[in-house]
Amino acid sequence: MSPFCEIFKRSVLQLVRRPVYWVAMFLLPLFVFLFLSSLMAEGLPQKAPAGVIDNDGSPLSRKITQNLNGMQMVDITAMPESFTEARHMMQEGKIYGFFLIPHDFEADLLAGRSPEISFYTNMTYFVPASLLFKTFKTTALFAKAGVASEVISSVGFTQNPSPLLQPVNIVTRPISNPELNYAIYLCVSFLPATLQLMIILVTCFSLGQEIKYHASRRLLEMARGSIVRAIYAKLLPQTLIWTVIVIFMESWLFRWQGYPMHGSWWWLTLSEILFVLASQGFGLICFGIFPNLRLSLSMGALIGILSFSVAAFSFPVESMYPAIGIFSWVVPIRYNYLIYVDQALNGIDIYYSRYWFAVYFIFIVLPFALMPRLKRAFAQQAYVP
Amino acid sequence: MKKFFREYYDTFLREGRMVKGDIGILIFFILLPLAYPIVYSLIYNPELVRDVKMVVVDHDRTPLSRELTRRLDATEGIRLIGYASDLSEARRAIDSHKAYGILEIPEGFARRAGRLEQANAVMYCEMSLLLRYRAILVGATDVMQDLGATLTTERIDEIAPLAETITAGADLMPIHNVTMGNLESGFDSFIMPGILILILQQSLVLAVGMCGGASREHPFRSCYAPFGATRPIIASILARTTLFLMIALIPTLYIIHYVPLMFRFPMAGNIFEEILFILPMMLSSIMLGMIFQGVVRERESVFLLWVVTSVIFLFLSGLTWPRYAFRAPWLFLSDCVPATWGVEGFIRMNTNGASLSQVGESYRNLWILTGVYAIGAYVVQRFVQYPAVRRHAGQSVSASC
Structure with a gap:
């Protein structure tokens, strides 16, 4: 058997024998896939608990309450008697916002004394509060428009009053995600980011184990002294497993979950496979810089976890401080995300994604520069806890 | 009884010595809670998304269409970077990542407005990030209402000078909205207080888990009496819990008080009540760590087994996706995580200024979790x-990589 095959076989056996690899390569990633996509299956959280303080108690104020309760995103669960009571309920987490109709609201409105309607949203919880804000505002505006059109017709204006009330209309068209599905954002970025984390960790862990258990010199011997052969034969079985998982993830997201896929499957698949290689390359870089089990794992974990934020899936790079934003370009997941946006979400020409594909290769090639350092570490096989 | 205290004292000293000599464990206990909050807060510290780049396709080229464009450019969320001659040119700007939105003003926009018809313009948004869309949407809505109010006032005077009610007080029924807690609706102030608690839980579980791995690898250094002497396990658990609480005390104070202070997050809570609240969170995390020790065969496997759970716990805590929209099995899972209650109680105290009695439910649940996990830890x-x-004490650590 050739040295390459021998190491390959040894590496496969190592993977099969240690349960920790099963957990890290199959169980945890698949659990995260299932968890995230099932948690957010609805797309947007519906029915946020909210309250109405109706100090007026008139037919008009009851109508407004009914309208609010009929909205999709809101569930009026409480009718607090006072502002203080409503604030307490908010602090206790029973409601996420409330709507305040003042005393003598209807009477003041009809008399033209401009009563003020107000609503309060608890921005401590961003998503429910934003949805409540939108619903409250729409309801208040509709109520206002209803009153205004009555006033207008009462002065003798007979045409349809709506252009008069809203002469300019800007229609917003969210391209590719018209229903503003929140799950699309979180799943398509967080699942590959989870994989990147696990790939980096498993790469560092499996190499570090060789040194920790004094097997690295033997590995080098098996590879007839070639560190490149040793490393690549050792990592190849992992590459194959990760490739299967990443293609499963791609199908899971874009086929079975039905997230937007407007481009070519081939380019996306190519991107996913290169992403696996780039992440392994990144793990190799971590291990090449610190050929020590704990340090490389610490660095991999640090970067892997920070990637979820710094790769800008929720907060855009151009809004970050430049000194921080620059770090978004040094993690493979950023390119996976950008290619997803171009190729799957927007379905544009591959020409626009050419740079992102090219960067993957930098991650793949860069570890070669660290091979001499790795070879030294493998030959010394000194485990520092 | 004497045996109990003897074991307590012994374990405390020996485990303390082990932690002191192990950089890996110290990193989890001290460096992680000190450094992570800063790095995280810095990422999101600009808080708001401002000046999302947009291009305009103006087929109308009238004073009104230019007024609309100018007002959009003046909003906080939107910045116009130029005019495109048609939609396909604008589309190229989006495709090459130079802009994230297109405003298309159709021909006849001003004419329709002049005829008392509704004048429509279309805003196309690139949807790769929700926060960018939100910035554009808020800007467009404000301008729509603002410009609309100006036009309505002008017209009503033309049609019916009597309709003073609408124009005089400017507003028939003013609408007032107030954001509570996170007053500026900043992203950092929203997400960080929760993340802080998660960091605290994860640092404790990882550190305690690693202690377990270290004990297996170096049984003689650790607190367990390796050669069969039956000594009270409860004493050893209590001793280690005390030790871990002591080590984590300063990082915890730093996390719940000084980090919000440094980054000017909302701080409406009472610090003493917050400390009281966080105590059972720390205890239950330590107990969870001791349960986790059961599967940690060596120090470093904690990385593979536990780091990724941060992502799961973040979502289980209900910070991004509210808990009322969870399905039953996930709700149950989320109930079992100390950080869920920790996050929920802490952000309400810290951001909404709730008192300890107002977060009583979370507080009670944290103590229940502490109890349940303590039993689990014992087992x-x-x-x-x-x-x-x-077993490991009996044999040298076998090579099985």
Whole structure:
């Protein structure tokens, strides 16, 4: 058997024998896939608990309450008697916002004394509060428009009053995600980011184990002294497993979950496979810089976890401080995300994604520069806890 | 009784010595809670998304269409970077990542407005990030209402000078909205207080888990009596809990008080009540760590087994996706995580200024979790961890990488 095959076989056996690899390569990633996509299956959280303080108690104020309760995103669960009571309920987490109709609201409105309607949203919880804000505002505006059109017709204006009330209309068209599905954002970025984390960790862990258990010199011997052969034969079985998982993830997201896929499957698949290689390359870089089990794992974990934020899936790079934003370009997941946006979400020409594909290769090639350092570490096989 | 205190004292000293000598454990206990909050807060510290780049396709080229464009450019969320001659040119700007939105003003926009018809313009948004869309949407809505109010006032005077009610007080029924807690609706102030608690839980579980791995690898250094002496396990658990609480005290104070202070997050809570609240969170995390020790065969496997759970716990905590929209199995899972209650109670105290009694439900649940996990910890220590350490003490650590 050739040295390459021998190491390959040894590496496969190592993977099969240690349960920790099963957990890290199959169980945890698949659990995260299932968890995230099932948690957010609805797309947007519906029915946020909210309250109405109706100090007026008139037919008009009851109508407004009914309208609010009929909205999709809101569930009026409480009718607090006072502002203080409503604030307490908010602090206790029973409601996420409330709507305040003042005393003598209807009477003041009809008399033209401009009563003020107000609503309060608890921005401590961003998503429910934003949805409540939108619903409250729409309801208040509709109520206002209803009153205004009555006033207008009462002065003798007979045409349809709506252009008069809203002469300019800007229609917003969210391209590719018209229903503003929140799950699309979180799943398509967080699942590959989870994989990147696990790939980096498993790469560092499996190499570090060789040194920790004094097997690295033997590995080098098996590879007839070639560190490149040793490393690549050792990592190849992992590459194959990760490739299967990443293609499963791609199908899971874009086929079975039905997230937007407007481009070519081939380019996306190519991107996913290169992403696996780039992440392994990144793990190799971590291990090449610190050929020590704990340090490389610490660095991999640090970067892997920070990637979820710094790769800008929720907060855009151009809004970050430049000194921080620059770090978004040094993690493979950023390119996976950008290619997803171009190729799957927007379905544009591959020409626009050419740079992102090219960067993957930098991650793949860069570890070669660290091979001499790795070879030294493998030959010394000194485990520092 | 004497044996109990003897074991307590012994374990405390020996485990303390082990932690002191192990950089890996110290990193989890101290460096992680000190450094992570800063790095995280810095990422999101600009808080708001401003000046999302947009291009305009103006087929109308009238004073009104230019007025609309100018007002959009003046909003906080939107910045116009130029005019495109048609939609396909604008589309190229989006495709090459130079802009994230297109405003298309159709021909006849001003004419329709002049005829008392509704004048429509279309805003196309690139949807790769929700926060960018939100910035554009808020800007467009404000301008729409603002410009609309100006036009309505002008017209009503033309049609019916009597309709003073609408124009005089400017507003028939003013609408007033107030954001509570996170007053500026900043992203950092929203997400960080929750993340801080998660960091605290994860640092404790990882550190305690690694202690377990270290004990198995170096049984003689650790607190367990390796050669069969039956000593009270409860004393050893209590001793280690005290030790871990002491080590984590300063990082915890730093996390719940000084980090919000440095980054000017909302701080409406009472610090003493917050400390009281966070105590059972720390205890239950330590107990969870001792349960976790049951599967940690060596120090470094904590990385593979536990780091990724941060992502799961973040979502289980209900910070991004509210808990009222969870399905039953996930709700149950989320109930079992100390950080869920920790996050929920802490952000309400810290951001909404709730008192300890107002977060009583979370507080009670944290103590219940502490109790349940303490029993779990006892079982794991008694039947898994102790036998494993004894076994390892008997043989040298076998190579099985």
